[in-house]
Amino acid sequence: MAFTAQDVKxxxxxxxxxxxxxxxxxxxxxxxxxxxxxxxREKGLAKAAKKAGRIAAxxxxxATVCAECGxxxxxxxxxxxxxxxxxxxxxxxxxxxxxxxxxxxxxxxxALLASKYPGSELTVSETMxxxxxxxxENLQIRRFKVFNENTSVAYVHAGGKIGVLVNLKVEGDIDxxxxxxxxxxxxxxxxxRFWDKAQVTEDVLEQEKKIALALMDQDxxxxxxxxxxxxxxxxxKMNKFYEExxxxxxxxxxxxxxxVEKYIASAAKALGGKVTFVDAVRxxxxxxxxxxxxxxxxxxxxxxxxxx
Numbered sequence: 001m002a003f004t005a006q007d008v009k010x011x012x013x014x015x016x017x018x019x020x021x022x023x024x025x026x027x028x029x030x031x032x033x034x035x036x037x038x039x040x041r042e043k044g045l046a047k048a049a050k051k052a053g054r055i056a057a058x059x060x061x062x063a064t065v066c067a068e069c070g071x072x073x074x075x076x077x078x079x080x081x082x083x084x085x086x087x088x089x090x091x092x093x094x095x096x097x098x099x100x101x102x103x104x105x106x107x108x109x110x111a112l113l114a115s116k117y118p119g120s121e122l123t124v125s126e127t128m129x130x131x132x133x134x135x136x137e138n139l140q141i142r143r144f145k146v147f148n149e150n151t152s153v154a155y156v157h158a159g160g161k162i163g164v165l166v167n168l169k170v171e172g173d174i175d176x177x178x179x180x181x182x183x184x185x186x187x188x189x190x191x192x193r194f195w196d197k198a199q200v201t202e203d204v205l206e207q208e209k210k211i212a213l214a215l216m217d218q219d220x221x222x223x224x225x226x227x228x229x230x231x232x233x234x235x236x237k238m239n240k241f242y243e244e245x246x247x248x249x250x251x252x253x254x255x256x257x258x259x260v261e262k263y264i265a266s267a268a269k270a271l272g273g274k275v276t277f278v279d280a281v282r283x284x285x286x287x288x289x290x291x292x293x294x295x296x297x298x299x300x301x302x303x304x305x306x307x308x
Contacts (some may be wrong), residue, residue, distance in 0.1 A: 001142025003031035011036055012113075016132060016139065018125035019110055025242045045129065056140040057202030058085045060094045061283035063154035066102050072152025074099040074165040075144040076283045080137040085160065085285075089135050094160070098122055101144045109141055145281040153180025157188045164188050166280045179267050179275055185253070187282050192247040193281065200246065205238065212237045245259055248277060 003026045011022040011033060018038050025043075029035035040164045059078035065071070077094045084090050096118045100106075104115035113125035124141070132139050147167040148213060153176070155164045164184040194200050212234045216222040222230070242249040248261035255263065261277075268275035 007031065007033065011040075013140075015040055016125070016128040017046070018123060020114075020127075021045055023098050042276055047274055055285045056080050056138045057289040058082050059140075059142075059285050059286045060085055060091065061156070062094050062160055062171070063156055063163040063165045063281075063283075064095070064098050064102075065152045065154050069102075070152070071102050071105075072147045072154055072165050073144060074154065074163045074281050074283055075101055076142045076163065076285060078140045078142050078286065078289070079135070084135060084137045090282065091160075092141075093131055093139070097104030097144075098123070101146055104149065106144075109143070114143060130206055135216075141195060143283065144196065147279070150278055151176055151180070153177055153184060155181055155184035156190060157185075161285050162188045163283045164280065167278045169278050170268075170273060171275070171277040172268075172271075174268065174271040174273035174275075176268065176271075176273075176275050179264055181256060182252075182262060182267075183247075183264065183277065184280070186250065187247060187280055189253060190247075190250060191282060191284075192250060193245045195247045195277065197242040197246045197249050200242070207240060208241050209234050213269065247280075 007026060008019060008022045011026065012018070012019055014033075015022065015037060017025075020044075021038070021040065025036040025039045026033075029039050056078035056240045058081055059076065061076045063072065063074035065073075075094065075098050077097055079089075079090055079198055099118040100112060100115055103118065104112070104113040109232065113128075114123055117124045117127040118121070127141065143181050147165060149167075152167045153166045153168065155166070156162070157164070164187050166180045166187070168176055168180055168183075168185045197258065213230060216225075216230055216233065222233075225233075243251065243259075246258065248264075250260050252258050252260050252263040253297075256267070264275050264277060
């Protein structure tokens with residue numbers, strides 16, 4: 001039976017075993033997924049295979065900056081329950097994954113799984129089954145990002161519900177940590193769609209203009225106005241759109257008399273230097289993951305009926 005790269009990926013997601021071992025398991029079992037799982041379990045590689053089927057939608061988003069090299073990293077690692085996400089074992093595991101990201105700078109999650117686990121000769125993939133067993137839940141490394149240039153500032157909100165990594169270009173001998181933290185807190189709180197109005201695409205602009213014109217046409221007084229007047233009103237509404245959706249144009253939450261862009265410039269000037277926002281990453285734990293809705297009463301009833 002033939003198998004595809006997607007089959008290998010599926011088997012890895014089911015078992016938390018490395019890609020090469022999953023490929024070998026499928027080769028040894030002629031592509032039979034169930035037999036491949038058993039093969040891995042028999043080899044002692046997939047002790048946590050049953051746990052891997054559970055949805056991991058809780059977890060932690062964590063960001064940090066290396067004190068020695070200055071590189072910054074942000075990761076999201078998922079588990080099954082909020083109780084687990086707050087445990088010391090899980091928190092330590094997430095921080096180790098962040099160290100692995102900083103040390104190895106892998107290209108993607110598969111490369112991260114193939115890299116060395118901090119303080120061990122084993123790979124992250126080889127370490128995962130033991131971590132799943134000791135922590136007691138399915139674990140998934142979902143995503144990560146590294147900034148290895150400029151100045152990075154990390155911020156973790158609500159114990160790992162949101163992780164933000166901000167990247168700044170700093171000119172002059174100044175410490176921009178507070179500026180970066182303020183910007184990161186703004187991103188965590190307001191989750192802007194864009195960093196700067198220059199990033200807003202034409203299709204988004206056209207859609208917003210279309211909506212604004214449609215709303216004016218619903219107002220009898222506005223509908224009678226000349227097209228050029230409507231266009232000016234629409235442009236004013238677009239400025240409001242930028243202020244609501246673009247980080248640098250947003251009202252600074254700590255001082256509503258200025259935008260974030262103006263705050264960065266004035267704060268840097270006060271320190272005797274210049275700071276330019278370059279990029280940022282915001283991970284919100286579990287966003288986009290469909291959580292399984294458990295009906296525990298029905299589950300218990302079903303188990304009792306099975307026992308009859």
